[in-house]
Amino acid sequence: MQAVKMYTTAFCPYCVRAKQILKSKGVEEIEEIRIDSDPAARSTMMEITQRRTVPQIFIGDTHVGGCDDLVALDGRGGLVPLLQAA
Numbered sequence: 285m286q287a288v289k290m291y292t293t294a295f296c297p298y299c300v301r302a303k304q305i306l307k308s309k310g311v312e313e314i315e316e317i318r319i320d321s322d323p324a325a326r327s328t329m330m331e332i333t334q335r336r337t338v339p340q341i342f343i344g345d346t347h348v349g350g351c352d353d354l355v356a357l358d359g360r361g362g363l364v365p366l367l368q369a370a
Contacts, residue, residue: 285310286344286367291329293320298351299339305354306341309364343367 288311292299303314319326319338333340333347341348343366348354357363 285312286369287315288313288367289315289317289342291317291319291325291333291338291340293318293338296338302339302341302351302354305351305358305363306367309358309367311367344369 288306290299290302306314317325317329319329329338329340330336333349335350337350339350341350341354346366348357348366354363357366
């Protein structure tokens with residue numbers, strides 16, 4: 285399974301929902317980077333993604349986007365294949 289990294293904040297319902305979706309697809313470990321307690325991480329996230337909102341989700345080297353993007357990817361049937369890609 286691909287590594288999953290997610291930029292989050294402490295009180296973010298979209299982050300919680302994204303984690304629930306990923307776990308329901310068999311993801312056991314998510315590398316969480318809290319941008320509310322680490323200004324440098326926030327800057328890095330914004331530089332990499334060109335976005336300011338959380339969550340920002342990466343599966344392997346692929347930037348999926350936010351929670352809505354994750355839901356759309358799953359709806360198209362693309363989430364599981366991406367997670368399982370070698």
